[in-house]
Amino acid sequence: MGNERKAKLVGRINKIVSLFGRFAAFRKRINQEMEGKYSPSLIALIAAAGAAFLMTLMLFIPNYLGVGDDGSFARVMSAANIDYISETTEHQNEFFTRVYTHTSLSNDSTEKEITGSQVMLVKMAVWLDNLITGDRFFDIRVLALLYGILCMPAIYLLIWQACMQVKQFSEGIVIGIVGVIIFADVAYMVYFNSLYPEALWFICLLYLAGAAISFQESRRMLKDVGYLALFAAAAIVLMTSRGECAFVGIVAALYCLRLLFARKDFQWKVICVMTGICLSFISIGCMVWLEGDYDEADKFHAMTRGVLFGSDDPAKTLEEFGINPSYELLADASLYEYIPAAQLEEAVIQEEFLSQYTTADIGKYYIRHPGKFVRMLDVAIKSCFGIRRDYCGNYERSAGLPARAKSIFWSVWSTFKNSSAPKTIGYLGVLIGAVIFLSGKSYSLRPEEDRRGTVFLDSMMVMVLIIVIQAGITIVNSGDAEMIQHCFMISCGMDVMTYFVFAQIAHKLSIF
Numbered sequence: 001m002g003n004e005r006k007a008k009l010v011g012r013i014n015k016i017v018s019l020f021g022r023f024a025a026f027r028k029r030i031n032q033e034m035e036g037k038y039s040p041s042l043i044a045l046i047a048a049a050g051a052a053f054l055m056t057l058m059l060f061i062p063n064y065l066g067v068g069d070d071g072s073f074a075r076v077m078s079a080a081n082i083d084y085i086s087e088t089t090e091h092q093n094e095f096f097t098r099v100y101t102h103t104s105l106s107n108d109s110t111e112k113e114i115t116g117s118q119v120m121l122v123k124m125a126v127w128l129d130n131l132i133t134g135d136r137f138f139d140i141r142v143l144a145l146l147y148g149i150l151c152m153p154a155i156y157l158l159i160w161q162a163c164m165q166v167k168q169f170s171e172g173i174v175i176g177i178v179g180v181i182i183f184a185d186v187a188y189m190v191y192f193n194s195l196y197p198e199a200l201w202f203i204c205l206l207y208l209a210g211a212a213i214s215f216q217e218s219r220r221m222l223k224d225v226g227y228l229a230l231f232a233a234a235a236i237v238l239m240t241s242r243g244e245c246a247f248v249g250i251v252a253a254l255y256c257l258r259l260l261f262a263r264k265d266f267q268w269k270v271i272c273v274m275t276g277i278c279l280s281f282i283s284i285g286c287m288v289w290l291e292g293d294y295d296e297a298d299k300f301h302a303m304t305r306g307v308l309f310g311s312d313d314p315a316k317t318l319e320e321f322g323i324n325p326s327y328e329l330l331a332d333a334s335l336y337e338y339i340p341a342a343q344l345e346e347a348v349i350q351e352e353f354l355s356q357y358t359t360a361d362i363g364k365y366y367i368r369h370p371g372k373f374v375r376m377l378d379v380a381i382k383s384c385f386g387i388r389r390d391y392c393g394n395y396e397r398s399a400g401l402p403a404r405a406k407s408i409f410w411s412v413w414s415t416f417k418n419s420s421a422p423k424t425i426g427y428l429g430v431l432i433g434a435v436i437f438l439s440g441k442s443y444s445l446r447p448e449e450d451r452r453g454t455v456f457l458d459s460m461m462v463m464v465l466i467i468v469i470q471a472g473i474t475i476v477n478s479g480d481a482e483m484i485q486h487c488f489m490i491s492c493g494m495d496v497m498t499y500f501v502f503a504q505i506a507h508k509l510s511i512f
Contacts, residue, residue: 030170040163040172047176048156051184052148054410058189059144063399065186065407066096066140066193068392072293072485073195075114080122082138093392094403096193100138102130116290118197118241121146144192151192151203155183157210162500164217165456166507175503182495186407187388187414197241198387198488204241205466205489207234208248209496212255212459215262216452224263225271228256232275239283243290244473244486249283251465252276258458261446293486296344297335298478299354302362304333306479310372310379320365323356334481363476373472376480378425380471383483384490386418417491428467431497435460438504460500463493 058065069092077083082100084092125143132142159179163172183206191199211231215224235252239245256276260269303321308331311317315325330353333341342349366373393404408415421427435457442453467490474486505511 038167038169038172040160043163043172043176044156044160044179047159047180048152050180051155052152054180054184055148055151055189055192058186058407058409059148059193060141063395063401064096064098064141064193065190065394065409066098066144066396067190067196067389067394068093068096068404069195070389070392070485076119076122076195079114079119080126082126085137091403093389095393095397096190096395098140098193098396100140102126102136102138114242114291116197116241117237118200121200122195140193140195143195147192147199147203151206154203154206154210155179157214158183158206158496158499161210161213161216162503165452165500165503171506171510174506178502179499181410182413182499184410185413186394186409186411187386188492189410190388190394190407200241201238201245201488202492204234204238205492205496207231208238208252209459209463209500212462213455213500215259215459216455218451221263221265221268224268228259228271228275232256232279235279236282239286240290243286243292244294244470244477245489246283246286246290247469247473248466249279249286251462251469253279253283254465255458255462262451262455292477294477296354298482299359300335300342300344300349301479301481302359302475302477303353303357304330304479305481306376306475307362307365307372308332309479310375317365321357321361324352327353336481359476366472366476373475374425376475377468377471379480380475380483380487380490381425381428381494382423383480384471384487385421385423385494386414387484387488387491388414388418389484413495428464428494431494431501432460432464434501434505435497438501438508456500456504460497463497467493 071093073092077100081103083103084097085099085101122143125140125146126138128146129138129142133139159176162175162179166172166175188202191202207230211227211234214227232252235248239248253276256272256279260272262268307317307321308314308328311331314328314331318325318327330341335342335344342353344350344354366376388406391404393401394407395401395405399405439453439457443457444454470487470489470493474483478486
């Protein structure tokens with residue numbers, strides 16, 4: 001019996017070896033036939049066309065896909081002078097709303113309007129829709145079309161730069177396919193048919209990463225200036241979308257200063273310095289003038305679902321803030337519970353709890369206790385691995401599907417992340433370690449001659465800074481109560497890193 005099992009095992013191993021040998025022979029034959037014809041830009045163009053086709057199937061052909069309203073649309077709609085056609089709005093999260101009605105310019109909404117690049121794009125879509133149709137309705141697919149026009153070049157640029165890191169046709173094809181699987185995933189595309197800022201954040205992050213890593217290629221100064229302008233433009237649009245994104249300008253400015261050493265030209269160094277200074281000033285201006293999405297409820301959760309949630313001794317922690325230790329009963333409390341432990345309207349909560357600390361105080365607490373911040377960062381990464389709002393549907397009510405139904409079309413990547421990927425800060429650590437290992441030996445503080453390894457590491461560190469700072473801003477302002485609403489860039493940034501690390505490893509190990 002033992003010999004029979006051993007024979008079966010040997011037979012299976014031989015089959016695997018044989019299949020691998022056939023694959024290796026096929027790969028060798030393909031690469032020989034395509035030798036001298038490998039074109040990263042052509043692969044990226046085909047991949048972007050594939051992404052555009054998938055986006056069309058998802059957003060513009062019935063059943064149309066989008067994301068329901070989690071309650072945050074009101075201020076955007078007020079700013080863009082649109083509203084729901086139906087007066088019944090309490091269950092808007094269950095189904096995606098495609099058509100809105102125009103309102104008068106003197107909108108009487110009690111919601112305070114917001115400004116920013118995302119709102120401006122929504123207004124542009126409303127104006128364009130009105131120009132084309134002339135009716136009093138706004139079809140959100142016009143906004144999706146604008147997002148799509150902006151997004152496809154970003155996907156092309158990102159995949160092109162990833163394919164530039166490999167030399168063989170078979171590797172480039174696999175990297176192109178993986179790029180479409182990740183960045184055309186339905187979890188990303190459905191945000192185009194919505195009023196959430198995530199769609200614009202996604203597009204800007206792709207441009208940021210693609211433009212940043214494009215400096216791996218030695219080229220004429222005019223091209224470098226052009227990509228630097230693209231990088232700066234993406235950063236400006238991103239940081240002006242919401243107040244909480246203003247920090248991106250500082251990160252982008254640091255990268256511009258790092259690019260000082262990419263060329264020896266004096267003019268280039270002046271351009272990099274000036275660009276960095278401009279980005280810094282715009283970033284500071286956004287911090288001062290643009291409002292974020294955080295309110296008093298978030299301030300409450302920043303303490304109960306953040307500081308106290310991560311504390312080993314809540315009573316002692318409260319004493320650090322000068323708050324009565326008896327409020328340790330609020331540790332882990334959420335205002336979104338069916339029967340909340342406290343109400344913001346209560347005078348005692350206002351006077352003895354909320355008035356005793358500020359967001360700055362919470363930030364200082366995490367500086368004094370970095371271990372607590374790392375613990376909360378782990379929570380943020382776990383919460384944000386999936387970017388789909390579980391309580392918001394993807395289909396219109398007329399589609400006849402259950403409330404909050406989700407589309408599974410082209411969702412391989414998001415399904416894998418939700419079900420199988422390691423949801424821990426350790427995964428971010430592995431990505432950082434892989435980036436350093438893959439480019440550490442070729443890293444140089446003055447990369448005029450060989451940019452490749454240096455630019456790869458620096459570009460990925462831009463993503464790391466965005467991930468960590470975005471998580472920090474969310475933790476300080478609202479704890480873990482609304483991670484999915486505010487930490488989209490964590491998941492997207494990690495996807496970008498994963499993609500480029502995959503491309504490098506595939507090339508180094510000659511897997512494909």
